[in-house]
Amino acid sequence: MTKATAKVRPLPLKQPVATSPPALSRQIAFWGLAALLFFPPYFRGLFFAPEQERALIFAALVFWVTWLWKWSRQDYEFLGHPLEYFMLALPAVYAGAALVAVNHGLAVDEVVENALYFLTFWAVARLVTTEGEANTLLTVVYLSATGVALAGLATATGVIHIKDGFVGGRIYSSFQYPNALASFLTAAFFLGVYLWRRSVFLAAAPRRAVENRVVPVTPRRAREKPPAGRARKAPLKGIPRANWPGSGRAARPAAAGPGRLAVWTAGVSSRLSRAGVEAWLARFQAYLFTMGNLILLAVFLGARSRGGLVALALILPVYFALLPRGHRGPILCHLVAVGGPAVLAISRFLAAVEAGNMNLAWAWVLAGLALAVVLQYGLERGEKFLAGGSVAGRWLVPAVLAVVLVAAAGAAVYGGWPQKLASFLNPRNLVERLYFYGDALKMIRLRPVLGWGGGGWQEAYRAFQGYLYNSTQIHSYYVQVAVEAGIIGLAVVAGVWGSFLVAVRGLFVRVKEDPRRRLLVATLAGAAVVVGLHAAIDFDLSLAALTLVLVALFGLTVALGRVWSPAPGKARKSYHRPSTTVLVAATLAAAAVAALGASLAAAGAWARDAGRYAQQGNYGAAVERLQKAVAWNPFSADYHTQLARLYQLQGKYDLALAEARAAALRSRYSASRQADLASVAYAAGRPAEAVGYAEAAVNLAPFQVYWYELLGRTAFLAGLSSLTGESDRPGGLEEARGYFEVAAGVPDRIQARMATLGPRERGLWTVAPPMAPTPAVNLNTGAARYFLKDWSAAEADLKKTAEAQDADQTTRGEAYLWLAVLKERQGQTSAARDYLNRARELVPQYAAGYETLKALPTVK
Secondary structure (H helix, E strand, O other), X not given: OOOOOOOOOOOOOOOOOOOOOOOHHHHHHHHHHHHHHHOHHHOHHHOOHXXXXXXXXXXXXXXXXXXXXXXXXXXXXXXXOHHHHHHHHHHHHHHHHHOOOOEHHHHHHHHHHHHHHHHHHHHHHHHOOOHHHHHHHHHHHHHHHHHHHHHHHHHHOOOOOOOOOEEOOEEOHHHOOHHHHHHHHHHHHHHHHXXXXXXXXXXXXXXXXXXXXXXXXXXXXXXXXXXXXXXXXOOOOOOOHHHOOOOOOOOOOOOOOOOHHHHHHHHHHHHHOHHHHHHHHHHHHHHHHHHHHHHHHHHHHHOOXXXXXXXXXXXXXXXXXXXXXXXXXXHHHHHHXXXXXXXXXXXXXXXXXXXXXXXXXXXXXXXXXXXXXXXXXXXXXXXXXXXXXXXXXXXHHHHHHHHHHHHHHHHHHHOOHHHHHHHHOOOHHHHHHHHHHHHHHHHHHHOOOOOOOOOHHHHHHHHOOOOOOOOOOOOOHHHHHHHHHHHHHHHHHHHHHHHHHHHHHHHHHHOOOOHHHHHHHHHHHHHHHHHHHHHOOOOHHHOHHHHHHHHHHHHHHHHHHHHHOOOOOOOOOOOOOOOHHHHHHHHHHHHHHHHHXXXXXXXXXXXXXXHHHHHOOOHHHHHHHHHHHHHHOOOOHHHHHHHHXXXXXXXXXXXXXXXXXXXXXXXXXXXXXXXXXHHHHHHOOOHHHHHHHHHHHHHHOOOOHHHHHHHHHHHHHHHHHHHHOOOOOOOHXXXXXXXXXXHHOHHHHHHHXXXXXXXXXXXXXXXXXXXXXXXXXXXXXXXXXHHOOOHHHHHHHHHHHHHOOOOOHHHHHHHHHHHHHHHHHOOOHHHHHHHHHHHHHHOHHHHHHHHHHHOOOOOO
16 A cells, blocks of 8 residues: 655745845945944034035945945845935036035035935935844934934033034034924824833844743642642632532532742743843843933933924824824823923023033933833733723823823922923014015026026025025925926925825735834834924924934835835846946946045035134135135136135235136125125226126125125225226216215115014014114215215214214224325315314324325315
């Protein structure tokens, strides 16, 4: 008789049972990426171009090593997910906008910044191949944020020094901007809540295994008496009396449970096992995350960011709606356990810092940490009520909410919160930003397609502002993109967010029945959306350190989509040699990106060297280094401006004028570049050009009074040049009259500009006194009116200048000199002599030119 045999085919596994260690190139790329996410917040939030250029070089290296690993696996895919295409389109659009930019140097800086974002995003999307690696990167970001928060507390108490790390009672930390810091810490707090919940879950896993363990038992014989004392114990509720152990009335044998010693032994062995030790470590980590979350939330509150609070309040309901069942209650309790102590700790911390008691400030932080740990322990002990359908579980969450509401009401009544709320809701900042957006729309209408290029708002906003404010950023990332990259750039950003949200929705559908993974997806979505929401009303994403976190969240979303639904690969029938072409192309691309960053960084280094030599008076060496800076970065206007000033100091006016023109060509809407041109042109003996450049400066920044001072001064000196025959095109009295009339008309231009403002704009004007003729304006106006024979008005203007308390000594001395000339022309010799003596006391050298000035003819 033959034996029947069956062929059993092994079931395919989604993940191999044993995997080989990752390649060295992949480890280098992964941990290089982790460093790229960890360190940027400590370099001034990566806001400034020099830090971004160095980060780009490092990102290019990570990009190349990633490709080396992919090449070794014969994985040649570059773009696959729609989000990857949109992320690549963003630097491409900025590169196109740079071709028509109004400031080429700033436009190239924006290309660098967006290229850095894409490389980081792409590396995250490709290097993360397991859920554990995603958790590792989230932990890296979390640890970085915790360090930034601790640095904020340390700089507030003077333990360390960070420039602008603590200003006006607000914590700025290494970001040097509180609103961006608040957005960064909010995203990190979402990550911290997830990591805490994950640690709690891991800590409870061995316990659940013990509880579910099947212990073999020996059934008792019918009518067997239980051990002594067993029958006297309380009846087992819910079990019929006939089935009580030892009752003698059991219809069938009762199974005996394991003994106490067996249970205790199983528990001890479980705790001492590897799984038990890992569970203990996870429980310890949960308390560490609790303390870290308190630090993050406390410093977030210490930043006092209105926008951050609004964004958090808007996203929390959505976040809780996305959470899986069984996690909402514990997470809400965790927020209460951390939030209450955080509010207490930071409020008393800031009060102690203001009083100068730094030890007490740290004591309050430690007290908050201890209170949070105690509350968290108590809530964990009561978490069993949240499980199942018990009455306590159904009422715990409403009870916690009631406690929060009662505590908030008490704080409102006894803590002066109504006044604080009124201050928080002060609409001035909102109204001011609406003016920013309105001025931005003026610019968008003029250049709707590709915009003004990177940095276009910073370059040109003063020509469009409705009143005087100082803001090189629009305070809305999306409006700023529309200004800098036009409607095309805004459409690309919309595509980025749209594809991200679609990807998140796909992940939710895929892991709907997996609470642990659904919690991870909710965390990624909540952290990303809260940053994007805050960026709508502030310029947080101008700090690259925060944007790197955001694009990393985007990359993790793409990576998890691949991890959780791996595409079936085709088995290779034979070995194929890896494609050399792909590796060469990746190498050339990485080298080109790194070369761009290195070239710009080298230019910055040469310029810093030039600055040191210029301070030492070694102008020749400074010029030599600036010329190298221009060679390494031909886009920046700053290096040409510095060269122009050095040439002017050396008396090389033609070279100075050429460099000033080169700077203005690269920075076409800068009033300061036009002012430099005016100064150099006049020094080169071209007063007519100088007046034209001064006029351009006023037109480009019509609400800055010092450009009116420049115009008045340049026009007056041009008139003097015409009278003395020193003009480049001397026209005698007629030409001089034209220049003097320009100088005399400056006060009227100031008043006409201020007349365009309404009461609201005047109320918002706080960065400087309302624009009015200054002593410098009155000096040139008075002197010009003297030559125009409007002597009464001239005397009034000159006296205002001479008697002005805010005028410098040189300005007052020149006013007395022209008063002496005026009185001499009017025949009042005694008064003229008195004014001349006053001028001589203030500026002795003015007396030498007195005879020449009084001999000049008037033009009317």
